[in-house]
Amino acid sequence: MTQPKVKDLLPIPELMEMRRVLCVQAHPDDGEIGAGATVAKLTRAGADVIYLTITDGGVGTEDVSITPAELARIRRGEGEEAAGLLGVNEMIWLDFPDGSCLELAPVRERIIKAIREVRPKAIMVMDPWLPYEAHSDHRITGLAAAEAAMLSAFPHVCPQHLAEGLETHPIEAVAFYGTSRPNTFIDVTETWPLKMEALSKHKSQFPGGSLEMIGAYLTAKAYEHAAGKGFEMAEAFKVLTPTHLHFFEDAWQC
Ligand SMILES: [Zn+2]
Numbered sequence: 313m314t315q316p317k318v319k320d321l322l323p324i325p326e327l328m329e330m331r332r333v334l335c336v337q338a339h340p341d342d343g344e345i346g347a348g349a350t351v352a353k354l355t356r357a358g359a360d361v362i363y364l365t366i367t368d369g370g371v372g373t374e375d376v377s378i379t380p381a382e383l384a385r386i387r388r389g390e391g392e393e394a395a396g397l398l399g400v401n402e403m404i405w406l407d408f409p410d411g412s413c414l415e416l417a418p419v420r421e422r423i424i425k426a427i428r429e430v431r432p433k434a435i436m437v438m439d440p441w442l443p444y445e446a447h448s449d450h451r452i453t454g455l456a457a458a459e460a461a462m463l464s465a466f467p468h469v470c471p472q473h474l475a476e477g478l479e480t481h482p483i484e485a486v487a488f489y490g491t492s493r494p495n496t497f498i499d500v501t502e503t504w505p506l507k508m509e510a511l512s513k514h515k516s517q518f519p520g521g522s523l524e525m526i527g528a529y530l531t532a533k534a535y536e537h538a539a540g541k542g543f544e545m546a547e548a549f550k551v552l553t554p555t556h557l558h559f560f561e562d563a564w565q566c
Contacts, residue, residue, distance in 0.1 A: 318562050324551050325485035327496055328353070330434035332360045333487075335400075336423060338438065338453035339410065340369045340391030341514040345530070346489030347436055348398055348507035349500030350547045355399030356503065363395050363403045364426050366419055366453050371411035372517060380410070386516050394513040397506060404430075414452040416459075423460035424470050428478040435461055439488035439550055441564075454488065461486045462554045486557065487549040494548035495566060497537050501544040504534060 333354060337343040343351060343363060351361050369387035370380030378386075388405060395403055406422050408414055427435070440454025463469045465482035474480070487496070500507070508527055511518075518526065537546035556563040 319566055322553060322555060322560075322566075324495055324566060325434070325553060327434065327485065327487050327498060327549060327551050328357065330354070330359065330432075330485060332362075332430075332432045332434075334362050334364055334426060334430050334432040334435045336364045336366070336426075336435055336437040336453060336457045338366050338414075338447075338449040339372060340365055340387045341394070341511070341517050342438060342450070342490075343436070344394050344398070344507060344510045344514070345526070346438055347487075347547055347549070348394075348510050349503040349534075349545075350489075350498045350549075351395075351400065351436075352398040352503035352506045352510075353498065353500055355401075360401045361399070362430050362432065363391075363400050364423065364430075365391065365403065365405050366408050366414065366422075366456075367410040367449055368405070368407045369410050374519075378516075383516060384410070387514075390514045390516060394510040397510045397513065402430075410449065412448040414449055414456075416452055416456055419452060419456040420459050420463075421470055423457050424464050425473050425478070427460055427464040427483065428473050428481050431481050432483065434485040434487060435483055436487045436489060436549075439491035439493075442490055442492055445490075450490075458486060458488075458557050462557045465554075483554055485551055485553060487551045489547065489549055491548065491550040493550050493564060494537070496549040496551045497541055497546040498549070499538070499541075499543040499545070500534065500547050501538075504531070504545050
């Protein structure tokens, strides 16, 4: 008897079929850097995309004359302008302090609450298992979002949300951007210029010629991701179901 393949038992969801997506980001520019062209493609196709930003971004500068509070205010404005260009419907700001001091449990609780409020089909977030990722805001945010996706349907997890009138909500897919193990490549040839324009709105993050440098890097990666696939430019994701995220030995190679 032929045994079914593990990957056939648990297929990878189609990201572009998700009509409501919660895009979780540690800082106000992460979503644009990792997935901006896909966000624009989703909203053009009629999907609702809601941003959930974990930190206030207040330490993202080498300029000591700007206070964290002032930078947080500037970055919120930049983030709203950039996300607006991509057609994002709504933005939720949690305002945890920026700067590698996030703790997992409170961030996870707030993401579970956002999932129960927003009720998305899928969430997007940076891959917390990216080798050599030194920024703990990125690791904690990605891990908290992955755990939240696994737990949001369980009523005894954060039961205070139910006491507040919210209901549990299952997630169908998690799309990790900034991943070294992609399994999904979205054709973003048409929306790439929009991503670059959105990135340019984060002026505080790209002093001097650094916007040109990161733009060139991301563009080169987009061509690499699309190579041999029949389109020009792609953003790459590791898309998994919540089932893949718990005791699933093959998830890393799905
Ligand atoms: Zn970041």
